[in-house]
Each structure stands twice: as structure tokens, then as C-alpha cells.
Amino acid sequence: MANQTVDNPFAAPGHDHRSCIVAALDAAEAACARRGERLTPLRRRVLELVWRGHRPVGAYDLLALLQDERGRVAPPTVYRALDFLCTQGLVHRLESLQAFIGCGHTGNHMDDQGDGRHAAHFLICQDCGVAVEIRDGQLDGAISGLAGRAGFAIADETIELSGLCAACRNQSVSRPVCTTS
Amino acid sequence: MANQTVDNPFAAPGHDHRSCIVAALDAAEAACARRGERLTPLRRRVLELVWRGHRPVGAYDLLALLQDERGRVAPPTVYRALDFLCTQGLVHRLESLQAFIGCGHTGNHMDDQGDGRHAAHFLICQDCGVAVEIRDGQLDGAISGLAGRAGFAIADETIELSGLCAACRNQSVSRPVCTTS
DNA sequence: AATGTAAATGATATAACATAACAAAATGAA
């Protein structure tokens, strides 16, 4: 069993993040192979960069990182890689931050029909910046319940809850504390 | 009692929208007066323009409308008015669309402590473009439940459910049908 | 190996959304 990082990064500020990266890349390779999709070196590298930490990363941050290692790189290069990764469910876009984060549930989707897209719900700490993908049965039930009563067919869910994680609440001072990126 | 528009615009494509606008502006005047805030002519006009319909409006759409009636208007003019209106809870920003919509619950907040800000949850029809602000006890309960269990203190909720409204599902063809803007 | 085809990437330009910084005007209180 892996470390607790992926399950609860809020509670694991000092965890071995290399294993998060390895797990994410391995799962991505496997998922793409299974679906006949191509995780090219560029896409793989972008995914790796997204996984530098558990904080959402802006597209232009990724662009700068790529430029550091490859010289001239243009925005479409990054956006295309991100589009691919999002389509495969390997990365999610956080609408409220206009930023991207690695999927915290790679490899164990229950709602995955061939492609890897899935609804992703987040807790986002405004103090340390960490975002955690959550899964909650009551939340899912409430959503499908209200949609059903409204006759509304949900295609896409944006659920992002911002506030303070437990660790940051207990610090009282307002400085980054979940140092794991 | 008002028409059903504000409560369920999905179901009222041919409603008397003027009453929606009047109700929203009246409620805004009242709310600002109560709080000692100033609903200036510009802010009032921007709110009125946001209320042209039940579809989210982009800041630059509003800018163009203002320019039509006032000549040269710059982006900060619109964004400042929108900031004010959002702070007062009279308008909400839809993160997944980068657009704004009039608050569907003006005047009856139960969670309003002085200022008018409140969590706003939406159903957004991808066919007709209408967005409806919803309120659901089970959803609220699920959210506070999961936050409590995680020790997470929620400060802001972004909940936007996109898909097809009942009317558009029953049309099968993919063309705008909820013509009420 | 050569060819053809589709997918992926490179490159340029521009669109769309948003804010910083400072000046001028309007408002309301003293």
C-alpha cells in the first residue's frame, strides 16, 4: 500500500512525494496503453510537471518550466498537452483558480467508461494552496437527487470548495505550512 | 407573488422578463439602502444589463453594451461595477464560464450577515445557455458534512453543474430553445 | 525501403479576460 499522500495530502506535508509522481506516471502509462492512447514524451513530461506538487499549476507556469528545458515553447504546446491529459482524466482543471492539478484518483475510477474522464470535486486550502480531490457518497447522492428532481441531465460538474485545511486552521498564523508544494 | 421566472427560468421560456428585471433592481436598491452602500447609476445600469436575461454574461459583453450607450468605456469600469455587485451578492460569477449572472435569490438570504454574499450553486444548460441558481438542503448538508469530517473550514463554494435542462432534453435537436436570453 | 495517412508538434498571431496605477470628479460630512 502506498503512502498516505495521495489519499490526504493535507495531512502529509512531509511525505515522500517522489512516490506520488511515480505512481501518477505509472498509472498514466497504464491507462493510455489500455485505451490505445499515446502518452508521448511531451505529454508525459507535462504530466510530470503538473505533479511537481499538490498545488494547482497555471498553464503559463508549465510553459515557463518547459521553456527552461527546451528553449522556445509556445502556449499551444502546453494547452494541447493539458487538453489531452484532461480528456484522459489524468489532470483536472480547477475553474476557480484557472489552474491544473494531477488527478488524485488515477487508476481507481468506478465511473470510467472507456475514457478516463470523471467528475472531480475538490477541497482547496487558501492558506497552503494544496488542493485535494475528494469523493463523497452523500455529495454524489445530493447532486443526482437534485438533478433528477429538476429533470436536469448533468454532463459536467464543477465543485470546488475553498477554505482552510485542518493543518492551516491549527496554525492560526497566515503562512504556508503544507510545504509539499 | 411574482411570476415563476426567478424560481425556475428553465420552465418559463416565455415569461414576462421585465418583472424579473424590476424585481432585481428593486431588491438591489433595498439591499444597498439597508446596508448603507451606494447603488450608483453606473452600478445600477450594469446590474440591469446583467439582468437582460437568465444567461451568464461576459464582462466584455457588458463593456460593449455600455460603450454603445456611453461611448468610450474601459474594462476597469465594468469590472469595478461587477466587483461591487458581487460583493453585495447581487451578482454571481460563474467560474466555469468566466461570466456573470444576476443573483436568483436576492432579498431572501438566510445566511446573509450584513453583507449580501452567499454561496451560490448553479445548474447551467449547455443547450439554451440558461443558468439557474439552486438551493438544496441535502447538497448543503453533504457539503458541511464532508467538510466537517475533513476538518476543513469552507470559505467559498464553487458549485456549477452543467448539462441539459428538462426542456432542452425534450427537444432532442441541438438548438437554443429557452429563448429568454 | 518507399509511400501514404493521420496524429502530433512547431510557430505566429491574436483573442478574451482581468488588473495595476494614477488622475479627475463626485459625494457627503464637518
Place this chain on the structure above:
DNA sequence: TTCATTTTGTTATGTTATATCATTTACATT
């Protein structure tokens, strides 16, 4: 009126994202 504060105007720039077309790469077929 005078003063302080808020609001609006103005200019410039920052940030995020896409359209378009050229080039390269991967890979199956001949």
C-alpha cells in the same frame, strides 16, 4: 466651504487561451 472619501475615468499592461497554418513524426501499407 473645506476636507476626506468614494467613485469614475484613463492609460497601460498582465494573464489566460485559441485560431490557423506549416512541419514533423509515427506507423501502417505497398
